[in-house]
Amino acid sequence: MKARTKKWLRRCAVAAAALVAAAALVFVAALFYYDREVAQQFEGRRWTLPAKVYAAPLELYAGLPFSSADLLAELSRLHYREAAELTRPGTYRRRRGRFEVAVRAVRFADEQRPAQVVAVTIEGGAVTSVRDARNQDIPVFRLDPQLIGSIFPIHGEDRIVLTPEEVPPLLPAAIKAVEDRKFDSHHGVDFQAIARAMWVNLRAGRVEQGGSTLTQQLVKSYFLDGRRTLGRKLEEAMMALALEARYDKRDLMTAYINEIYLGQQGDRAIHGFGLASQFWFGKPLDEVDLSELALLVAIVRGPPYYDARRHPARALERRNLVLRILAQQHIVTEEQAQAAAKKPLGIAARPSGGYYPAYLDFVRQTLRRDYKEADLTESGLSVFTSFDPRAQLAAEQAIEGELTRLDGARKPPAGQAGLEGAAIVTLPQSGEVIAMVGGRNVNFDGFNRALAGARPIGSLIKPFVYLAALETGRWNATSMLDDTPIEVALSKGKVWRPQNFSRNANGPVSMVRALSESLNLATVHLGLEVGVPKVAQMFTRFGLEQAPRPLPSLLLGAVDLPPIDVAQLYNGLANGGFHVPLRAVRAVIDERGERIGAYPVEIAPVAAPDAVYQLDRMMTYVIARGTGRAAAARLPRGLIVAGKTGSSSDLRDSWFAGFSGSHLAVVWIGYDDNRPTGVTGSGGSLHVWQRILSALDTTSWQPPMPESLEDMPIDYASGLRVTTGCSQDEVIVAVPRGTDTPFMAGCAPPSGIVDWVRGIIR
């Protein structure tokens, strides 16, 4: 009996030991498993680093027209703070026209610029000098390029990764104080905290408190999906233990700072404190002050709930709670906390590092030609573009202002969408696109009308009809065209009877008048004589991939193009007959700063420069005299610009495309469902265009006249030559030297009697 009991006990003990051993084995095996799992992922998979996209930096040099107000605006856009002492980057001080700026370190495509202090002097509306700390002249100095967005993957994770050295020491201290006080001593799981949380939750009957350590939060964010089951909790705990066993606290803290989720913008998820600082405050993390840092730590608990843009009151309350905790834990002094609590939230109005969806769309289009999707979304590239935030703002405000005005005047029926618009601004000589608006809601990452909205271009085609004519040498600006009714026989016995917008025919008109008043009949007569195929070929000559079918209706613009293609065509006109592919990307560098992509300017002559010059001169009269004259009075005084209005049949589309000496802008307005707008090219788009050009710091169109041409004053209505001051209605056109245009009666110089007689006969 005794022996049996003993034996039984022994068996029991053995079984128990075996059980314990098995459990221990399972635990150890699990630990090993998770250890491997964790190690593989933690080390093998680095963070996916979406490519960062940067705007063009502002170049400062002696002679640049630039006021103190301009520089202040620029510094504020880059989130520089005024300070008495320039102890850290991102600050400046000012004494009247003299600015000292402590610029941040920047890695450009072609140089690594260290943080330094530069002195910029501005006098009489221009920069007079840029000097370094030793008072040496700097011939050209680039300010920081603004981060304008990221190319993040479908799942939307966007981040900027920081090294431990780049993290202000206060941040880890604050995170620990608020989220996990025992972080430095626990082994990944804080059982006391869990027990406390369970007790609180049991009493409350719902989940009120989490007992997760930072390590567990990291695991949850890094390895697991969002489900909250007991199995998940156990798995999370095991992984946290495995992580702690393998890595030191500093690595884990760095990982946490780079991983944690801190905000949302559409599809874009803001991860890590580096990007969060840009997202919420528009500046790097090492420049945030105590109140801002406290807000970031406050948001950790629930980014949607404590969204500082949507729920500022909630966010402010929690930020001040964080500040009180920091003071209680003696991480900051009571005075510091109280001073910080008095500050406003300090949120940047527009999330920096986003959001210009139309422009980024264009950038992505370029990059997808040359890079794999994974390289763009994961490997930490930096993309430098020609984006100009000032031009973008001007274009956005012009579109929004004009559409609001038009909708107000028009009052679209309830339930119907309002007018839409798109705009593109380029630098014609280099083909760089500096601004793009894809729709009225500029923050909406949806249909990009600037790239994809193909619509009939209407009269925007006309300059190419006239260019084809000028290139033959048989016509010039003073040539008389036939603005009379015409019937064009089409296939299958159909007849095309185009009409002028006014429904009137004007008889003989000069070419310059026919273009500036956009006369359809004169243009169809001319185009048929020149040959429609010649007009169609202009599309491919000026850089489009496809020529439209050479049908007679092409002469009045019965062809659908998106604004980007119109911009490409007109860029060649603005650039003296030279084609430059439109582009947004200047250079791409990899994570180590090596240049891996360059997109230099490529140029090709596509039209005779003297023909283009004659055409451009005529196009200045569109604004001065013709369908664009409503803009003339509102443009800066004396600015010479050239352009063309366009509208499709029944006024479904309103276009304007035009250029100054240094900028080209194309504007489209219409409804998405293609119903008539009642707005002509000169009604809607012209005003947007004029607002954009007026807001830009632009120069007159006045290239040197080709030596084969000469100026000729003519009477606008009759197209006859005059001596200066003779006609009340004089325009000066450019014609080939020796052009024999007859003089107007009474306007011939004394020797020109023969011409005078010829003028009468004509």
Next chain:
Amino acid sequence: MMHRAGGCLSLVLALALAACATPPYAPGPVPTSGTAGGEATGAGQPGAGAALPVPAPAPSPVPPPSPKSYRLSAATSALVTQARSATAKGDFDAAAATLERALRIEPDNPLVWIEMGRMRLASGDARQAENMGRRALSLAAGAPREQSGAWRLVADALRARGRNVEAQEASERADALAPP
């Protein structure tokens, strides 16, 4: 502005005719002065005087316009120097990027285009070199020294592509404009 002769006369005329319609494009003399950026001596200052209704002076005799000449501003000239040293090291991407900074500052200066073309030629892209030479040429109307430089670039680019007859013609044009 196109022509630079008889400034006073035309200014008087301009005032006398101020009631006339203003042509948007006003060819006529404009008092020249070096801009702070100093892109073109002899070339008009962008925007300056454009609002004036400045008619051309009486048709005959028209004094021939004095030849224009261009120089680089301090900013662009520093960038050109930097680009040349990159070209010398064979770093053509960097040279191109630096020259495009210069181009953005002075997009209408034929000297910048000639410099870009020279760099492209050094990098082996003779076709672009020629096209850039032609762009420079169209910007250099009225400026014989720059035209000559542009023709020389075109000639070298053509020669690099084995088009020797055309290259010879281009060289002769260059020599006629400014003897070597």
